[in-house]
Amino acid sequence: MSHIPTELKYVSSHEWLRLEADGSVTVGITEHAQELLGDVVFVELPKAGAVLAADEQAGVVESVKAASDVYSPIAGEVLEVNAELEGAPELANSAPYAEGWFFRIRPANVADLDALMSADAYAAEIGA
Amino acid sequence: MTAAQRTPLYQAHLDAGAKMVDFAGWDMPIHYGSQLKEHEVVRSDAGMFDVSHMTVIDISGADAKRWLQQLIANDVAKLGFVGKALYSGMLNEQGGVVDDLIVYLAEDGYRMVVNAGTTAKDLAWMDAHLDGFDVTLRPRRDLAMLAVQGPNAIDKVCAVKPDWAESIRALQVFQGLPFGEWFVARTGYTGEDGLEIMIPAGEAAEFFRELQQAGVAPIGLGARDTLRLEAGMNLYGHDMDEQVSPLEAGMGWTLAMKDSRDFIGRAALQAQKEAGVAMRQVGLVLEGRGVLREGQKVVVEGMGEGIITSGTFSPTLKHSIAIARVPAATGEHAQVDLRGTLTTVRVVKMPFVRNGKKVFE
Numbered sequence: 001m002s003h004i005p006t007e008l009k010y011v012s013s014h015e016w017l018r019l020e021a022d023g024s025v026t027v028g029i030t031e032h033a034q035e036l037l038g039d040v041v042f043v044e045l046p047k048a049g050a051v052l053a054a055d056e057q058a059g060v061v062e063s064v065k066a067a068s069d070v071y072s073p074i075a076g077e078v079l080e081v082n083a084e085l086e087g088a089p090e091l092a093n094s095a096p097y098a099e100g101w102f103f104r105i106r107p108a109n110v111a112d113l114d115a116l117m118s119a120d121a122y123a124a125e126i127g128a
Numbered sequence: 129m130t131a132a133q134r135t136p137l138y139q140a141h142l143d144a145g146a147k148m149v150d151f152a153g154w155d156m157p158i159h160y161g162s163q164l165k166e167h168e169v170v171r172s173d174a175g176m177f178d179v180s181h182m183t184v185i186d187i188s189g190a191d192a193k194r195w196l197q198q199l200i201a202n203d204v205a206k207l208g209f210v211g212k213a214l215y216s217g218m219l220n221e222q223g224g225v226v227d228d229l230i231v232y233l234a235e236d237g238y239r240m241v242v243n244a245g246t247t248a249k250d251l252a253w254m255d256a257h258l259d260g261f262d263v264t265l266r267p268r269r270d271l272a273m274l275a276v277q278g279p280n281a282i283d284k285v286c287a288v289k290p291d292w293a294e295s296i297r298a299l300q301v302f303q304g305l306p307f308g309e310w311f312v313a314r315t316g317y318t319g320e321d322g323l324e325i326m327i328p329a330g331e332a333a334e335f336f337r338e339l340q341q342a343g344v345a346p347i348g349l350g351a352r353d354t355l356r357l358e359a360g361m362n363l364y365g366h367d368m369d370e371q372v373s374p375l376e377a378g379m380g381w382t383l384a385m386k387d388s389r390d391f392i393g394r395a396a397l398q399a400q401k402e403a404g405v406a407m408r409q410v411g412l413v414l415e416g417r418g419v420l421r422e423g424q425k426v427v428v429e430g431m432g433e434g435i436i437t438s439g440t441f442s443p444t445l446k447h448s449i450a451i452a453r454v455p456a457a458t459g460e461h462a463q464v465d466l467r468g469t470l471t472t473v474r475v476v477k478m479p480f481v482r483n484g485k486k487v488f489e
Contacts (some may be wrong), residue, residue, distance in 0.1 A: 038158075038350065038381075039162055039164040042417050044417070062441070064350060064441055075296060090164075
């Protein structure tokens with residue numbers, strides 16, 4: 001059974017989002033996503049400063065099994081990417097909601113988060 | 129849709145924490161937690177793979193040798209003593225590969241091991257070619273099969289089977305020995321030393337547990353694929369199939385064509401050789417980021433295109449490797465269409481890894 005923290009927001013492409021105290025939003029992939037992918041061996045992250053539209057491709061995660069695109073679930077500017085993850089992609093498997101985060105974005109409109117799935121809705125979506 | 133078949137080790141896999149998937153109609157372990165860690169264990173210590181889904185076929189009868197000599201492309205006359213093994217393709221009239229297999233010389237005939245996904249087709253093909261031969265085929269569904277592989281594999285099997293240790297240690301590579309209903313062969317699909325062991329089905333689970341206690345880790349199909357790919361070994365249905373000539377799939381060494389023996393597919397292969405073989409199998413190496421995948425297009429400037437038939441991230445080398453079929457005159461470099469970007473890769477001679485070490489230049 002996948003861990004789905006209740007304080008996060010989710011999208012059906014298996015990214016999670018966390019609203020931080022400073023108004024920025026951290027994005028990563030869910031535990032369910034890393035289970036589907038298997039061992040992650042490379043990640044490609046967006047560039048800091050990149051301005052992304054909602055659902056625009058923001059990176060790639062490659063596992064032993066498959067390559068999978070990572071999307072920005074909301075519009076905004078990339079503030080920071082997880083450089084540690086590029087050197088240690090296995091963090092996406094071992095700590096998908098913590099050290100395995102992908103990038104942090106300044107949302108164009110923070111209210112966009114309200115339209116995304118709750119933990120319960122995501123759990124129903126993946127049949128957990 | 130029929131339910132997936134289960135091997136005699138199904139419960140043992142669940143007990144070991146396996147994630148099970150459907151593979152060729154069988155419920156098989158894909159990994160027991162981490163495919164990468166399992167790969168590493170086989171390269172550095174010892175791991176075991178349930179390969180009971182593959183099919184053992186015993187071949188007996190007065191004409192067994194003559195029948196095999198026309199059925200498969202390698203020559204069983206090379207098998208000089210009981211237990212000796214031979215790798216071969218079984219070809220169709222067009223020279224395409226019906227399956228790849230191992231055949232052992234047995235006391236009273238031969239023993240063959242074929243792939244799981246091709247078993248029904250193989251048996252139908254063999255049946256269709258029995259006319260005029262005194263040959264009996266006996267698929268051995270009563271046997272399980274466990275591959276124990278890695279630098280410490282033989283030591284650990286010997287620790288579990290001390291009475292057999294002396295005989296097992298005396299086995300040369302590609303040689304096996306019966307122990308009652310068991311059969312132990314020094315073969316494998318990983319590029320490491322090790323054994324493939326056929327076991328009466330009812331005794332398999334206990335042997336699996338004994339090996340676990342001796343420190344042999346269960347390994348899933350995921351690591352089996354990355355290990356065989358590093359070892360430069362073909363996977364049927366990916367690196368070759370009925371549409372692919374063994375001459376274009378790195379199997380030229382398995383074609384015994386020096387004498388006039390007439391095997392199925394020989395005339396087609398002869399014609400291909402005379403006309404010139406257009407493609408050849410090579411290894412590809414991507415030292416930068418990204419992973420080469422099966423089905424990706426290979427572009428060779430001025431020569432045309434090829435295709436990746438198997439690709440992965442190499443856990444030993446920490447970069448991507450692939451098996452590809454490319455224009456025969458391809459030089460030291462090629463380009464791969466990597467998710468829309470043409471990326472330069474090195475063309476190398478396989479294998480990539482043997483006995484835990486990088487071997488290509």
